[in-house]
Amino acid sequence: MVMDLINLDIIKDVTKWKAIITKMRSKIMEEEIVHGASKSNMKPWLIHWDRQLYKALQVQYQWGIESLQTQIPLISAQLVFMQQKLQLRPPIEEIRMKYYKEMTKFLRIPEKFKGMLDSEQTSRFFASMADRNGTRFPSIYEKAEQLVDRLCSVDEQFADWLVLAQVDLEDLIEEKFTKANDWETQFKLLKAKGREAEKIPTEIRIDCVVVNASGAKNAIEELLQRLYDTLTWTLKHSINTNLQTINQFLSQASFTRSLDLYLNIFAK
Structure with a gap:
C-alpha cells in the first residue's frame, strides 16, 4: 500500500491517499481486536510503517515543490474589455492571494499529517519534513512570481488588435484616404484580419x-465590425461628395455655356 502512495499525487489524489491510510489503520485495528495484539507490542511495527x-x-512533497505551479487546483480568471483596454478579472492581486493560499496549504501538509502511531512525537516527526526541505522553498516563491508576471502580460498578445480602440477611425480615414484604391486595400486587409x-x-x-x-476575442470582433462599418x-460619403462636386461642376459648366450663347445672340 505504501508503494501505491509513492505513485499518487498528494495534491490531486489526496482522497486516494486518505483512503489508503484509512485502510492501513483498519488493518492495525483488526490486529488489536481480532488477534488481541497490544499497542505496546505493535509499537515497533507502527514506527516501521x-x-x-x-x-x-x-x-510526493519534493515532487510537489518542484511542480506546484502546475499541480494546485485550477484558478479561473478572465479578460474583460473595459475603458478601452483589456483588464484581468479577478485582479492580479486576488489571483496571487488564491495561489499563495493553495501554496501554503501544500507546504503545511507534513505539519498536519497523521501517521499510524498517534503520538506527539510522531506528529513532530512528519512536521520536520518541511524544515528538512526548507532549502527548496525559494524556488516555489520564484515560480509563483514568474507565474504572476506572465499573467500581468497575458493581454499583450492582443495589443495590436486593440489599437483600433485608441483612434478615431473617421478622422483617420478622412486624413489618409485620398483615392478609391485606399478603401479597396483596407477592405481586403480587413477580410484577412477577420479570418x-x-x-x-x-x-x-x-x-x-x-x-x-472570450472577452478579448469579442472585443476584437466588434472593433473589426466597427472598422468595416x-x-x-x-x-459612400466620399462617393456622394465627389458626385456633388461633379454635379456642381457640370451645372456650372452648363450655366457658363448658356451664358456664352446668350451673350453671343445679343452681340449679333
Whole structure:
C-alpha cells in the first residue's frame, strides 16, 4: 500500500491517499481486536510503517515543490474589455492571494499529517519534513512570481488588435484616404484580419491559471465590425461628395455655356 502512495499525487489524489491510510489503520485495528495484539507490542511495527509513510510522503512533497505551479487546483480568471483596454478579472492581486493560499496549504501538509502511531512525537516527526526541505522553498516563491508576471502580460498578445480602440477611425480615414484604391486595400486587409480573428483562442492556460479570453476575442470582433462599418460609411460619403462636386461642376459648366450663347445672340 505504501508503494501505491509513492505513485499518487498528494495534491490531486489526496482522497486516494486518505483512503489508503484509512485502510492501513483498519488493518492495525483488526490486529488489536481480532488477534488481541497490544499497542505496546505493535509499537515497533507502527514506527516501521510511519517511516515508510514518511518516505512516500517525502517523494510526493519534493515532487510537489518542484511542480506546484502546475499541480494546485485550477484558478479561473478572465479578460474583460473595459475603458478601452483589456483588464484581468479577478485582479492580479486576488489571483496571487488564491495561489499563495493553495501554496501554503501544500507546504503545511507534513505539519498536519497523521501517521499510524498517534503520538506527539510522531506528529513532530512528519512536521520536520518541511524544515528538512526548507532549502527548496525559494524556488516555489520564484515560480509563483514568474507565474504572476506572465499573467500581468497575458493581454499583450492582443495589443495590436486593440489599437483600433485608441483612434478615431473617421478622422483617420478622412486624413489618409485620398483615392478609391485606399478603401479597396483596407477592405481586403480587413477580410484577412477577420479570418485571423477566428483563430484567436477563447482560453489561455498559464500553469494552474485558466484565463477565459472570450472577452478579448469579442472585443476584437466588434472593433473589426466597427472598422468595416466605418470604411463602408466613409466610402459612400466620399462617393456622394465627389458626385456633388461633379454635379456642381457640370451645372456650372452648363450655366457658363448658356451664358456664352446668350451673350453671343445679343452681340449679333
